Amino acid sequence: xxxxxxxxxxxxxxxxxxxxxxxxxxxxxxxxxxxxxxxxxxxxxxxxxxxxxxxxxxxxxxxxxxxxxxxxxxxxxxxxxxxxxxxxxxxxxxxxxxxxxxxxxxxxxxx
Amino acid sequence: xxxxxxxxxxxxxxxxxxxxxxxxxxxxxxxxxxxxxxxxxxxxxxxxxxxxxxxxxxxxxxxxxxxxxxxxxxxxxxxxxxxxxxxxxxxxxxxxxxxxxxxxxxxxxxxxxxx
Numbered sequence: 001x002x003x004x005x006x007x008x009x010x011x012x013x014x015x016x017x018x019x020x021x022x023x024x025x026x027x028x029x030x031x032x033x034x035x036x037x038x039x040x041x042x043x044x045x046x047x048x049x050x051x052x053x054x055x056x057x058x059x060x061x062x063x064x065x066x067x068x069x070x071x072x073x074x075x076x077x078x079x080x081x082x083x084x085x086x087x088x089x090x091x092x093x094x095x096x097x098x099x100x101x102x103x104x105x106x107x108x109x110x111x
Numbered sequence: 112x113x114x115x116x117x118x119x120x121x122x123x124x125x126x127x128x129x130x131x132x133x134x135x136x137x138x139x140x141x142x143x144x145x146x147x148x149x150x151x152x153x154x155x156x157x158x159x160x161x162x163x164x165x166x167x168x169x170x171x172x173x174x175x176x177x178x179x180x181x182x183x184x185x186x187x188x189x190x191x192x193x194x195x196x197x198x199x200x201x202x203x204x205x206x207x208x209x210x211x212x213x214x215x216x217x218x219x220x221x222x223x224x225x226x
Contacts, residue, residue: 031212042218102156
C-alpha cells in the first residue's frame with residue numbers, strides 16, 4: 001500500500017515563527033503536492049513538485065515556500081506564520097496522471 | 112467560474128439506501144479525468160473512483176459507481192446499500208490534460224448515514 005506520512009497530526013505555533021511541515025512518501029512517486037483545506041472552501045493547491053528540486057506554484061502560494069531535495073520528501077515552509085494560515089494541511093503524491101494518495105493531514109494552529 | 116460544483120453541502124440518508132452525490136464540472140479540454148475522494152472525520156483523504164473522459168463505460172469500484180454523463184458535464188457518485196461507515200465528506204475532483212497533473216477539487220458534500 002502507498003504510504004504518505006506527514007510529520008505531525010497537530011501543531012501549534014506562534015505568529016512570526018518559521019514553520020516546517022514535512023511529508024514523506026514511500027512509493028517513488030514523481031509528483032508531490034501540498035494543499036490546505038478550510039471549511040466551505042474545499043482543498044486549495046499551495047505548491048506542487050514534479051521532480052527533485054522542481055517546484056510549481058499552485059493557486060495560493062503566498063506566504064509559503066517548499067523544498068524538495070529528495071524524491072520522497074516534500075517540505076512546506078511558512079516563512080513567518082500568521083493567524084490566517086491556521087488550517088488543515090494535506091500532502092499528496094502520485095505517479096504521472098495517476099490518482100493522488102494523501103497523508104493523514106496536519107491541523108496547524110497559529111496563535 | 113468554478114470548475115467543479117458540488118451543489119449539496121450536506122445530505123442525510125437512511126442506512127441501506129442508495130446515495131447519489133452530485134458533481135458537475137466545467138472544462139474545454141477534451142481530455143480530462145474525474146475523481147471522487149472520501150474524507151472521514153479522522154481527516155485522511157481516501158481515493159474512491161476514477162473516470163477518464165474517453166472511457167466508454169461508467170467506472171465502478173465495489174459499492175461505488177460513477178454516473179458519467181459527458182454531454183451534461185456531470186459525474187455523480189452513486190453509493191449502493193449505504194453503511195454507517197460511509198458517513199464522511201466527499202469531494203469530486205478533476206484533472207485536465209492541459210494542466211499537467213494538478214487536480215481541482217469541489218467544495219465537498221457532507222454525507223450522514225442514519226441508523
